[in-house]
Amino acid sequence: MLKKSVLWIHKWLGLITGLVVFLVSLSGAIYTFHDELKLLVYPEKYFLQSPASEATPLPLTELVSRAQSVLPDGEEISRVDLYPASGRSWVFRASDIDVAGFGHWNYFRYYKRVFMNPYTGECVAVEDSKNEFFQLILQLHMNLLLGKTYGHAIVAYSTIIFAVLLATGMILWWPKKWRGKTLRRSVWLDRKVKWKRFNYDLHNVWGFYVFPIALILCLTGLLFSFPEWKKPYSDFFNQFSIFNPNSTTLQNTTSQISKRHHAPIDNLLTYVLQKHPDAGMMSIRLREPDAPVVDVQIRLREDRSGLFRWYYVNTQDLSIKEIRSHDKLSAGDLMSALNFDLHTGTIGGLPTKILVFFIALGCASLPITGYFLWWNKRSKAKRKSLSRI
Template sequence: MFRKINNWLHLWMGLVSGVIMFIVCLTACLFAFNEEIRDLIYPPVKVSHQAKPVIPPSRIKTIVAEHFPGEPVTMVTYKKGRAIEVIAKKWDDNPMLLFLSPYTGKVLEKRIMLNKTTKFFYFIEEGHRTLWLPWETGRLVVNYGTLIFVFLLISGLIWWYPKKWNKSTRDKSFKIKWTAKWKRVNIDLHNVLGFYSLILLLILSLTGMIYGLKWFSKGLYWSTSAGASLPAWKATLSDTTKMNAVRSLEQVLDQSLDITMRRFQDAEGYTYRTPDTANHSSSIEINAIASLGKTYADQSLYFDRHTGKEITKEAYYAASFKEAPFGTKLRRLNYDIHLGQVLGLPGKIIAFLVSLIGASLPVTGFIIWYNRKFGKKGKKKKV
């Protein structure tokens, strides 16, 4: 009786969520190597690393003003062995990328940021996160569709598990019989590939749900941190009573970046966004990139934009990865695990293949259902 209910739920919940998970998994495949593809089409501008001071934010602002008068500096990224990447102009105003020499400020190259490749991957990412629906609706559909997918993986394992183990059931459970008719091959693709990818698909699904289901995110953190509550994110604010400080925003930015670089001397890079000049309570955030291509060990420092005083952040957000407790480490690893980049290129390859299998399961499952539901009727009509 239990197996009948399990199989019935697996079938109908699979039909309900199949299209959702096909799109989510397929877009995950397409997005897996987005950085590598972008770097292949638009290679990063490399500059030999030298033991010299890099140009400060104030100098970068002057350079941008020379090339784009009146336009703001939106975001700046320093990376060892590469040119400084500067995003100039607002996000909604066709932003430009300037590549500057870290040591002289010479403009090495200019690019349009929103090129065809970047727009394509933005489109794919939007489909992965929202199915191209309005944000609130899309996030609910994707995340609860993923929750159903998790159930399908578990119920599929129960359906896959044979009542009796013998040579015949072992062959059907662990091998694809490529010499059989296409219907049998399709069943094997669904069952065998589903079994081998089960654990990894669960990991990718659960790490994705962290970002869309608050109750799941809080519950998982609570269960992995000895009952501690997940701290709510609070914006770091500058002291608006110090607005009339003599120092300019550029001077404070220069000092803040210098402090960050001195504190995290082994970092592979640093990045910051220029605070919104219209919002006097906005603060300066400078992120130290511990390892290129990974985010879990990154650390940020926050500074008052008027005084340059460092703003103390809650321990959950301020602690280094090494010093963080297990629950916090797991949460900080979540993004890199979800993309597979925690293992570098091999991890991305695994994530790509597993996502491809995930996209195939709704298709092969639908074909199995269709053949069983309508295949025999079709034969009778022909007779």
């Protein structure tokens, strides 16, 4: 009786959310390797033709001004992603959104990326990121290209339902006997069976193997969908921390950085580039000219957002207000910081990215095999009813 009720819930929840789960899982699989694929597909944007190994980058404010000059009036740069490696261009982002806009092209009023040579100040390329392939894949994954108000909610609640589907699927998968043919069929595919039985086994076996990682992907995805959950999530894991949750600031020997430029952000960037020449990348969100603090986020590895240093400097006297570091975070705050790395599979490098890629493909296959299961049973029931007439 229990399994019958669980099957009914599993079937109808799967039919309701199947298309969403398929699209979100497939787009997630494609996006897993977006960093590597972008470098292969757009090498002329991301790599400089003549790397300057000994050259010094121009002041950031000058580069921002030059990047701004190639954009239409009204499109303002708000973020910079830069790479200390000498052969890489720097990326200047300009975007504006309409939160209530329905559909991707109404949600983004504009989204441009300007690729600059940081040593010469030359514009390498201007990308219409609103229509760029990997950006479309990301927006499909996050909100089905429907915009934030509607699409984001559909994806979020479908993810919750998919977590329920994973749990009910495990109840249905649970073998009656943990031995012999029953157990073997639950964990291994027999290619000699007929197609309908093979489809059933494929749904059953794949569901078993993807369950633990797929559940982690659901939970980490929900933290993006419901950011208000992050605090209770962090607070829960902070109970098991050996660090003081407030002890996140690194001790630094330099209390004040040198003034070499007029703009505080130029001085801060010069300092951190010298301090972390081997960093993977750095991100800067541009502040108002009268902002009391400027900051730079440093990824120690380009593909790992959870390995970071974050510098905050007072604009008045260029004193270092705070340096935040991943290795000084308490357990819960570290889990939150690692959420992106866990969700995308970058936490363990290439092996875990490959794992997440195949798990995402496995998740995308479950609605397909599940639909065929429903259709086959529906057809069988229909034939039975016709034979009784």
